[in-house]
Amino acid sequence: MPPTGANNSLVRARLTIHHPPSGSSHTLGGRIDEVEFQFNPNQLELSRSASWYAQRAVGFDRGAQQEFSGADPASLSVEVFLDSSATPTTPEVRKKVDQLLSCCEVDPESLPTNRPSPPWVRFSWGGFSTVQFIAYVESVSAAYSLFSPTGEPLRATCRLSLKEIPTPTKGQNPTSGALTAQRVHRVVVGDSLPSLAWREYGSATRWRAIAEANGIDDPMRLRPGSELLLPSADDVRRGRERERGGTP
Template sequence: MSFNELPGSDTTDDEGQLKRLLMTRYTVGQGGAITLEDEVKFETQINPSEFKHSHRVGYNTTSDMGAAKTEPKFAATEPEEVSFSIVLDDTGAVEDVPGQPSEVKSQIDLLSKVVYDYVNDAGEPPHVRLLWGTLIFFGRLRSMSTQYSLFKPNGDPLRAKIELSFVGASSSSKNRLVNQRASSNTMTRTATAQEGDTVASICAQECKDDSFERQAQVADANNLSSLTDLKAGDTLVIPPKSNDKASDFAAPQPLPTLPAAKGAPAAPARV
């Protein structure tokens, strides 16, 4: 879905971009395919006044005891993070969002359903897409903090400020693109097995090399006894390619031949 295809002209500007920040729950299927749950969404009454988008790079700074300072060595790029705060208001001073409740408590319940409440099938918090103007961010909630102010005589809140933080969630296809930086096979990295994956398919996807020697290196690095017995969700270490390390896996050998009778060609032995 592109910006120009977003429904609701009252929530988009002349260029089709969202006037209000929109949070939509989504699911990730096999192979990393994303499916938006358009009916499970939350649109802000008031846009954030500030928006923080962080990028981090991890380094290995481990050094031996007593050694001089060690030059930091690149380890991995860490997930991006986005954080901001929004205000919910039921005083009548701010226009309600069409199709959403006006009461602060009900708005918080809807927001929680989109970003926080556990998804039954997965048993974990949902994935969320953030969309606002030119921003598009796929991630999951890291933290949610609510501060209430202004109350009705019965104690119901009339206004609340909610601080939200999200961590980026990449699909497997995006992870493979990121791993192309290591396509020279000079860096150790990891890969997550999908349903039906084998060591051969992992090597083909991540290393562009599914030779038996490369499969054996990956199997050795992960203490695998089989090249095909992988479970969905298993995380495999993909070691740097090396031609020096001997593998515990023996390369396939040709079938032995039985002595042939006089005048008859040799025949392969039955196994």
């Protein structure tokens, strides 16, 4: 059954699906798709752990001395309930399940690179920042529970397991304003800053971030063959928060 009252929520949980970065970058690539939750989850399971190494020494009579060896990636488990029984002629449930299953398949655009990879994702739910991190989908399972007379699935419960993708430690001088990561894009005919911003950040209105990073005055005039630095999505988000007077 769907979570009680979830359909009345004003803020929807969502899973944004991105192309993986090229090379060793930890910056999300352009957005592929987005799965907005039809019903908000009634439970999230978040786990995080740290690794310690036991260094045995004669001088300790109550066990071995422990040494910290690193933080482990976070894991997030979430359940997605899908229901299109009110519109039984649409393949909405099947399409959304296919979107989620594709997160465990290699992204075709990554095949020419040296590091083929499935898409990277980011789960978000309003201001619940604790569960918002870049991740890959470790597993997806779908249980179908209702079908149309033609066999079209009308109801499904999907269980997702996300594993955090570790990112480099933040810079030593957080007030410097330096970009944490960038990606290089070679301009082709038809490119514009709004179109690049849409592909990279999911919003054409964020073209100013690319313009500022490259010292561009006219966003519509780009020279084919030239290279542009694309700021990371996190840098763009922090810049917008600073403009609004918020805390990055």
